[in-house]
Amino acid sequence: AQKVTQAQTEISVVEKEDVTLDCVYETRDTTYYLFWYKQPPSGELVFLIRRNSFDEQNEISGRYSWNFQKSTSSFNFTITASQVVDSAVYFCALSGANTNAGKSTFGDGTTLTVKP
Amino acid sequence: KAGVTQTPRYLIKTRGQQVTLSCSPISGHRSVSWYQQTPGQGLQFLFEYFSETQRNKGNFPGRFSGRQFSNSRSEMNVSTLELGDSALYLCASTPLPGGYEQYFGPGTRLTVT
Secondary structure, three states: OOOOEOOEEEEEOOOOOEEOOOOEEEEOOOEEEEEEEEEEOOOOEEEEEEOOOOOOOOOOOOOOEEEEHHOOOEEEEEEEEOHHOOOOEEEEEEOOOHHHOOEEEEOOEEEEEOOO | OOOOOEOEEEEEEEOOEEEEEEEEOOOOOEEEEEEEHHHHHHHHEEEEEOOOEEEEEEEOOOEEEEEEEOOEEEEEEEEEOHHHHEEEEEEEEOOOOOOOOOOOOOEEEEOOO
């Protein structure tokens, strides 16, 4: 069975602070995919990043960066110099390959509030 | 490209009724998944369709069903509605099954009274 744990339920920061959202996953699959999605107050989930299990290279995209470590089964997400518009619920998700490919398991989400 | 569209956006039903929700994927996307989102249970996978076939099903009772048409549009149906079915129902599409990122629609907010 697959499991995704986002231990931080809510995080509140002041604008321009850096913030890291934690994600720990469990799977027996050797091939799997990890994702981060953002759900702003409007409600629509927006895709942020995808990583496959064979690619542990960290990635930076503007103010966003992701740290994937298979050894600790973690896929953490950092926002540098946070802005009020970053306020949203962030979900980490996991999907397997082949027959499990379309069945994503989501964490419970981390609600990020960025105060001006 | 137009995004994933879901209709209706809001729905109010009474217990015991049935409801059908519709989802049109992004043009060219052939895989459609459905999720239920509630404050208590979070995002839970309902089912996934590809080429008009259900590939995966989550742990939901048989009152929840779905189908996919030849143009990849999908519908889900909930029969004999219960109060606990009140939720945001999200549809997501991908080009194919296989670990692609999912593109979500705005959801249908179902309220059961």
